Amino acid sequence: MTSEARYSPRETALLIVDPYNDFLSEGGKLWPRGREVAERVGLLDHMRTVLAAARGRGCRVFIVPHHRTTPGDYRTWDHLSPSQQRLVANQAFAEGSWGGEWHPDFRPREDEIVIGQHWASSGFANTDLDLMLKQHGIRKILLIGMRANTCVDTTARFAQELGYHVTLVRDAIGSFSWEEMTATFDLNAPLYAHAVLTTDEFVGLMDGEDGEGGGGGGDFR
């Protein structure tokens, strides 16, 4: 089996979850909370590597963004989740702010599609993500970005439930604590995800001729 068969560029999309300055950039509102894990896994470099590899092989790239916060959000809602209550307080990803802009290394190029903003954690819920994946022939998704046990985990769970083949690139995903990382990648994702890979393993699977380069995890069929 060739690597093309495993992650055919025609059928595989890279989903970058919430690549906002507030999450990923020095000076971002949530960067201090994510910095330790980001530096430990080499988050930014690995995100850049995965993005370059995906673009290089012709995979489609989608941005999957959280709702950009405004002061009036949720004021008529019946029941906010704790995460939403926190967003009301800290106004992360504020509409019109630098923190609510894309990190400069993860801005979409022309023909890269920005999905509708999600209100909670799933990039699929209440958005056009499923429609857009279908209209572009995508059957396998790769997830990178922020935050392991919230938006990434929930988007990945939805994807698997909806019928997609789901791969998490674990060192191109960040979070706010190491406990969140191990809960996601060692405990939960191994039960539902079709592959949990490192960036090196992913690049090996994309580039290799024989598809053996990636080591374990990439061949679940």
Place this chain on the structure above:
Amino acid sequence: MTSEARYSPRETALLIVDPYNDFLSEGGKLWPRGREVAERVGLLDHMRTVLAAARGRGCRVFIVPHHRTTPGDYRTWDHLSPSQQRLVANQAFAEGSWGGEWHPDFRPREDEIVIGQHWASSGFANTDLDLMLKQHGIRKILLIGMRANTCVDTTARFAQELGYHVTLVRDAIGSFSWEEMTATFDLNAPLYAHAVLTTDEFVGLMDGEDGEGGGGGGDFR
């Protein structure tokens, strides 16, 4: 605010996730894997207490069951999740088997509704759960049953994304390891769930006059 206002029986439903003998009964295929946690939290007794309290107050009860396994399942599917691969191997919840019957203490009564079977972990995905909740005026759900970090967690995440008020009764939910319990109830659910309660807290909220009996966690508004 009275407890009725918090969990009005007219708007609150108890969802019992996967109450199969294979999960909950001595002799069940997966009981050995869940026994240690079940005994540690008093799972069966707490499930009985919550169910009795919910029925006693007139809350609707729904059974949210996993697909009953048959030998031919998935044979034409493109990509099984690791959990589904395991089900193919162990044939838990087999159609027509004792293990695929309801634990005797959690059989639905007349007018308690059995939702369509789910193929993966979310009780909402590919089933009529959302429709049934709406047709019965339900806006708040309580989750008990198996398994904390898979079907319970994923069903709860979907519920929050779909707009429901979500409560997990943490000692009426089991799992296969203590790590799965803490990942679910200490790390993940506190970010998305509107309440994480013990059975005692829940019963206090349902029975109390002033709604103060339950201690923290029940009043998120």
Place this chain on the structure above:
Amino acid sequence: MTSEARYSPRETALLIVDPYNDFLSEGGKLWPRGREVAERVGLLDHMRTVLAAARGRGCRVFIVPHHRTTPGDYRTWDHLSPSQQRLVANQAFAEGSWGGEWHPDFRPREDEIVIGQHWASSGFANTDLDLMLKQHGIRKILLIGMRANTCVDTTARFAQELGYHVTLVRDAIGSFSWEEMTATFDLNAPLYAHAVLTTDEFVGLMDGEDGEGGGGGGDFR
């Protein structure tokens, strides 16, 4: 049974579908195609009357808008529907244009919510409409606006499938031909909708004390 019981303001929302100048205003791109029906049923006046009645009784109002067209839309999609092909050609509801602004009589007030834009005909598909209805306690929806057999019909079918109580106010809904009106209101909606009312019947049901004022159609329970 009182009229409140039938359309309780707490549980009922008015959904205004696609109230764009291009559909509803003299000079709009699609106004010439809809004018004959609009004048025959008294569309604008009836829409104003229903909106005033709904606001007057304290029903929530939601705008359910079609995607605002841009020149680059769909260019990477695999298969456009005929309606989408036409939108590429005529650029109706163009982003930034007068035609893509709300008709002045149907602009949302503060606390009236604009739902995410839909790509095809269903206001529910790929948007946050279902979430927003749940977060505001809505169980019954009233539909007015454009166009009877496309966005109104499809949104109504989705609503019924998702578990909502669905009412169409037939003389506050327009279309491009009388055949489309009769197909929708005489042939199709009577099979799935819980009520098909005239504006007078609706106002009678909202205002009447005994709920008998509306004549047939309003009492499906």
Place this chain on the structure above:
Amino acid sequence: MTSEARYSPRETALLIVDPYNDFLSEGGKLWPRGREVAERVGLLDHMRTVLAAARGRGCRVFIVPHHRTTPGDYRTWDHLSPSQQRLVANQAFAEGSWGGEWHPDFRPREDEIVIGQHWASSGFANTDLDLMLKQHGIRKILLIGMRANTCVDTTARFAQELGYHVTLVRDAIGSFSWEEMTATFDLNAPLYAHAVLTTDEFVGLMDGEDGEGGGGGGDFR
């Protein structure tokens, strides 16, 4: 462009909607209501021809069935649709009855999949149809069966909204009146469906070398 490119068997599925004896067989409860249209279009013969052509070319076949009626259905529901009220009365497709069995010519073969039963008209709503299509790589669907302006129309509208390429084979679909047929195939489907074909046109597209055999309607790209 070859016919394979248009309806590649690998990506195309035939969906047979509600092929129950009650709809399609002499003696079925609803057969008297559908007989006139069925005979006028040659419904049964065309359904057989399309099914044979689809099987012959290796397209996947799915049965998309309505809920099999039982006396207790809906008794706790808040608001039934008119169609559901009628089903309570006539008990069509009754569980365990001959009328609720597949018409003998449209029974699924081994490896042909029966989708979860739908409660209203959309084969997608509250069922695993979308999941199953994805797990089998399907991007284009062909619809045949009953009833043009209810289950077929609503399933087709959902399919288009969800991102599928949708084809209706108009003389392999029946209904209860000619008005329902023209409303569906001349008024509504031409706005959302990617193709509306006759059986001859469909077979021509499947069999032809050059894909020109089908005449108009099959080439929407």
